[in-house]
Amino acid sequence: MGDQTPSEMLAEIKGFTGMTETALASRLEISQPTVNRMLKGQVKCSSTTLLAIFRLHADMKAGKLKPVESAAAA
Known part of the structure; x- marks a missing residue:
């Protein structure tokens, strides 16, 4: 998680x-x-x-959080 702020982590997740x-x-x-x-x-x-942000960010870093499928790809 380093020196990122919650706002930066949230932006990275998004x-x-x-x-x-x-x-x-x-x-x-x-x-x-x-x-x-x-x-x-x-x-x-x-x-x-x-x-919750820390957990979601950790899941993303661990490969447990995947990109959302776009509506165009459906």
Whole structure:
């Protein structure tokens, strides 16, 4: 996890997976506007959200989180 902020980790997850802010919000059990503000670096998050971001980021690094299939490929 290094020196990345939660906002940077969230942006990396979003970029890698192609998940929408709504999908990330659902996965993290927070609102989409909160995800948007976090991606902009405007919100500090709760410990529960922070742990969820750490876990999701770790899953991504371990290859357990895959890119979302695009609707065009379906």
